[in-house]
Amino acid sequence: MELPQPHGAMRRFWSAHPRFVDVLVSFAYLVTASTWALITPLSSGEWEPAGPLVVSAAGVLLTAGALLVRRSRAWLTFAVATGAALATTVVDDAIDPLGLALAVYALFVYRSTRDGWAGFATAVGIGVVIRPVVSIVVRGETLSSFSLTVAGLLYTVVVLIAALVGVSVAGRRRYVQTLVDRANQLAHERDQQARIATLAERARIIREMHDVLSHSLSVMVSLADGAGALAQKDPVRCRDAVREIGGLGRQSLSEMRRLLGALGEEESADRDDRQSLRPSPGLDELDGLITTFRAARLPVRLHVEGTPPSSPGAQNALYRIIQESLTNVLRYSRNPRSVTVSMNSGAEGTSVTITDDGAAGPPADSVGLGRGIIGIRERAILYGGTATAGPVPGGGWRVHVEMPQAKGNE
Incomplete structure (x- = not known):
């Protein structure tokens, strides 16, 4: 000690x-x-x-x-x-x-x-x-000149010593104050960076929550409408639709728990299931996503060329882009006969195109806020890419994303 x-x-x-x-x-x-x-x-x-x-x-x-x-x-x-x-x-x-x-x-x-x-x-x-x-x-x-010189010299020496001591002490005080000010500035900048990082992470989680809720609720509403229409005509298909609604609801709840846990607002009492450690969805779950939309009577076809990127972040970004685009088709496209998802991965990056041939127009009971398209653009920009969305001549809607930094595996 x-x-x-x-x-x-x-x-x-x-x-x-x-x-x-x-x-x-x-x-x-x-x-x-x-x-x-x-x-x-x-x-x-x-x-x-x-x-x-x-x-x-x-x-x-x-x-x-x-x-x-x-x-x-x-x-x-x-x-x-x-x-x-x-x-x-x-x-x-x-x-x-x-x-x-x-x-x-x-x-x-x-x-x-x-x-x-x-x-x-x-x-x-x-x-x-x-x-x-x-x-x-x-x-x-x-x-006498001698006494004048001696008295003036002694007096000057005393005052000069005080001045030199003052210069030394003042220099040290100002140096220490400069160090303190610099330390305070660095601490302030560190706190600002921490706040910026926290806000960025919360914005990312909010985008995730928007994707989960938008997709899940849109599909559940579509399945519920279909189940109501089939209740009398085809009870078997109606029960299948209801089971799809239940499964999708449980999956959405699991996703919400994970996201809220990341925000620190929910602590799971049961840690054995390790839900908080579940990774974000990637391209391995893309087939299940397509199946969910097909169950909601959306005629989706998937075309994948090349080997997708192995980066979990890039895979999650591609998954969410496809999910949000198909959710918009389900919500806003009227009677689409064909919905195509094309993904091409190579050494120059990955491109995704989602196209439908339905008539555009929002349903009477759902009006979007534009967050979906913003989220798609932000995810593309994160990997140095661009995103465009707009109507297709002859009817339909097209979303095209280029992500140069999301390169496929060679």
């Missing part, structure tokens, strides 16, 4: 308590600046007049108070520290480099690099240019 590192724990503590850090910095500055203001006259052997001491004390207190808001008001902190330094320079030949250094650091970290260097130039100008000018002009003092 890896023990937590003490430096990391301390860093997390300071990051979690920024106000406490501000108070600590302000208090440390107040103690340091006050001590320096008292030690300086003692070291020279002379007490300063009360006026300069009051100004120095007021400047220290104002700067300490301004440091409490250095994170949100960095320029205000710098302005207060600058004003205190100028006031001290005017009434006394002294300047507080620590307050200005902390203010310059705050500009770098909490504002920008450009603001920081602007503050640095201002602070250096106060200590190197303004202070000597004020000492000579206001108080008439004469400073």
Whole structure:
């Protein structure tokens, strides 16, 4: 087990308590600046007049108070520290480099690099240019070049150290913030991709549900109409039609359970039948599909050339295209004498054509929404293909699908 590192724990503590850090910095500055203001006259052997001491004390207190808001008001902190330094320079030949250094650091970290260097130039100008000018002009003092150079150099070094530390800390903070923003962006994009994938999968399942319901209900209605017509004339055929309705209904229920289970809205209590693991229908079940439509008195003929593609996805797409096309024939074609399903598979892809010779026109009790043709086109596009549907000269309807990426087995 890896023990937590003490430096990391301390860093997390300071990051979690920024106000406490501000108070600590302000208090440390107040103690340091006050001590320096008292030690300086003692070291020279002379007490300063009360006026300069009051100004120095007021400047220290104002700067300490301004440091409490250095994170949100960095320029205000710098302005207060600058004003205190100028006031001290005017009434006394002294300047507080620590307050200005902390203010310059705050500009770098909490504002920008450009603001920081602007503050640095201002602070250096106060200590190197303004202070000597004020000492000579206001108080008439004469400073030797050596003392002027040493004082300005020391002052500049203190402010420069604060500026360099500020540049380093600001660079690290902005780098970390960039990493955090990038991580948040990637997480947002990941969530969006997951939502898009979920919506696409749900749209696919909805298409499957439409195909199942449209096909099953259309065939069941046709069988029920036929059974009613044969109830008196041919009871045997009527019973066969009723059995077909029951079988088709059970098959449709099984398909619906599987699709709803994929949506996560239904959990089967009995897992032994493995209905949820049943694969989507493929071309192996095409003969059974044709038989179902024939039982509904639709004269379907099937012609298959070449070896169909082995891809389960391509097989399911072809199965659903044929199912939807024949369902439309059953629903909308009037008295078709011939319905032909032709499928040709080869190295260049697979083509499917469904043609009927009936008179077009929707029945009185069923009006479609156009989802069937849309679903056919989408399944064709999925394999780089196209789908066309329209009337045939002389009567009838034709659906033709080309799927170049659904290549037959060689």
